Amino acid sequence: MDDEPVLESGFNGLARAQPALPASWYYDPAHFERERAEIWGKTWxxxxxxxxxxxxxxxxxxxxxxxxxxxxxxxxxxxxxxxxxxxxxxxxxxxxxxxxxxxxxxxxxxxxxxxxxxxxxxxxxxxxxxxxxxxxxxxxxxxxxxxxxxxVFVNLAADAPSFEDTHGAETAYVANWPLEELRIGHSYSKTLNCNWKIFWENYNECLHCPNIHPELCELVPIYGRAIMARRDDPDWQAHAGEDAPHISGGLRAGAETWSMDGTAQGRLPGLTEADVAAGQRYVTVPPSVFIAHHADYVRTVKITPTGPETMELSAEWLFHPDTLSRPDFDMERITGFGTLVMEQDGEACEINQAGLRARTFRQGVLMQEEYEVFLFQDWVRGQLGEPMLGEPPESRASRRAEP
Ligand code: FES
Ligand SMILES: [Fe+2]
The missing domain is CATH 2.102.10.10 (Rieske [2Fe-2S] iron-sulphur domain)
Structure with a gap:
């Protein structure tokens, strides 16, 4: 690591192109066992x-x-x-x-x-x-x-730090969501032919969004610009006072939640106008789950590696009991949308995996917008005791939290 900063300071982005992880880390069985022990065996x-x-x-x-x-x-x-x-x-x-x-x-x-x-x-x-x-x-x-x-989380390490010490700062950001009260309305599970890290990387960038997720880009206009948050734009300060969704990262005009037509079914008790206006808030607990928070429901997306080149993707849609008992409750309007987006991501991940074994492909390269992918990959390096290329992030949520 030299003294040049890896991350831009004025906006969210990489200051220089960075090497991606070695391609073999996505299919080598010995490396997979190393990650099982050093990452999955030591994290919540x-x-x-x-x-x-x-x-x-x-x-x-x-x-x-x-x-x-x-x-x-x-x-x-x-x-x-x-x-x-x-x-x-x-x-x-x-x-x-x-x-x-x-x-x-x-x-x-x-x-x-x-x-x-x-x-x-x-x-x-x-x-x-x-x-x-x-x-x-x-x-x-x-x-x-x-x-x-x-x-419910588990940590297999003999000296596991407390969950609160490890993830408390990030989870404070969704304090208003009545998470304890929510109940599973629907779940989904699918085997994907890709290494678990491929799914995480896909989740951590929106360069693929305009091409892979047309429906999502219509709902969350900033994704249509291939970025995730206001500060991902090098010129964001020129638009600092603007609240249009393609600048702020909120939902398109008239939309209230992630659903087929953008309509919500009630609102979770306790949320503020700012919580709702955000459109989506994520809690990320690598390596196993991200939790997407919306106005009327919460969705967990869980990653379980099952082999060097396979993983199980499972999701749960969590609703308030009052929502589940509404006579007009239309769950499919919500679950259909998330399923569509996850299936699109799953296909993209399998395409990514399929190309990695080219004999002369050693590793990819991360571009300016891929700062979150970089932070994830650097976290993987750190967990494995490999030299890191940048500073560990204080809070993974913070960048997307306050666009
Ligand atoms: S292995 Fe359990 S009682 Fe023998
Ligand atoms: Fe995606």
Whole structure:
């Protein structure tokens, strides 16, 4: 890293073209394992909404960075997380994807070791006591769990920092959204033939928007200019007083939310006029999720790598119970729009992935507008212990937050 600034200071942009990540990082199996350990094994990863772990003894199982994970609620309703692995000889403890334990115990399906919901080993099935064995030395292996405003996250690191310390600054930006009260109205899931980083990079730039997302560009006029926010324009100060949506980043005149026709169905309680006028606000918790906040609903988009060149894309649309019970509620008007945009992105990501293996293509290049892609890629470098090319961002949301 030399002394030349990487980022422009007067507007959002790269001061100089930057090398993209090595192409092999998008398909090499050994590199994929490294990312699983160093990135997915050490960051707060979104799992599910808290409502899907409803009440004492509810459980769900997940794969996080290739690791089997069990999340459950104890008798007091508190979330607990463990590796889904028995301490006897390593069997999976809970083979089911979800369910409710019929007693406050977990029994291994193999030889019936039994653990209580705090992870203590309470019984060893048919095995007789034997010298050199102490139950207290074989509890379940814990993982850190955080429940943030109705979203459940897990961190596999032994010394995980708190979710609040890591992501608190960014999440303050959507404090007015009644996130705890929201319920899942619809969900979507699709396998994409691309490396997980390809999806993140696509999400972090709008150079593709005019070409790939005509409907979205009509709704969010600034995207039609291939930028994401007011300050992405080198001349933004000349238009600092203008509030037209193609300058401010808000929705087209008359539109209230991201939906097929731009109309909203009610408004979430607690939002200010500024919250609504923003059109969209994002909370980004890399590497697993971004959460898009709108006037009448919230959408999660979750990324789960399933191999070097495959990932699962899943989305949830969260609504207020009052909205869900409206007699005229038309969910499809909202979910259809987000699905359209995600399918367009998915196709673009698969096209991107398909070209990366050209033998003489070593790495791409990032242009001025791709500052967020750069920050994401530099974050990846940092997580992997590779030299970073710029400064880590203070808050990833800040640039798009205040256009
Ligand atoms: S592996 Fe679980 S009891 Fe034997
Ligand atoms: Fe896109």
């Amino acid at each position: 990863t979104y799992l599910c909404r808290a409502e899907t772990l409803d009440g004492p003894r509810a459980f769900r199982t997940f794969q996080v960075g290739g690791q089997p994970i069990l999340i459950l609620r104890d008798e007091a309703g508190e979330l607990k997380g463990f590796f889904n692995t028995c301490r006897h000889r390593g069997s999976i403890l809970c083979p089911a994807a979800e369910g409710r334990l019929d007693r406050p115990m977990i029994a291994c399906p193999y030889h019936q070791w039994v653990y209580d919901l705090s992870g203590r080993l309470r019984a060893t099935g048919p095995m007789r006591p034997v010298a050199g064995f102490d139950r207290a030395e074989h509890p379940l292996l814990p993982v850190a769990v955080a429940e943030w405003r109705g979203f």
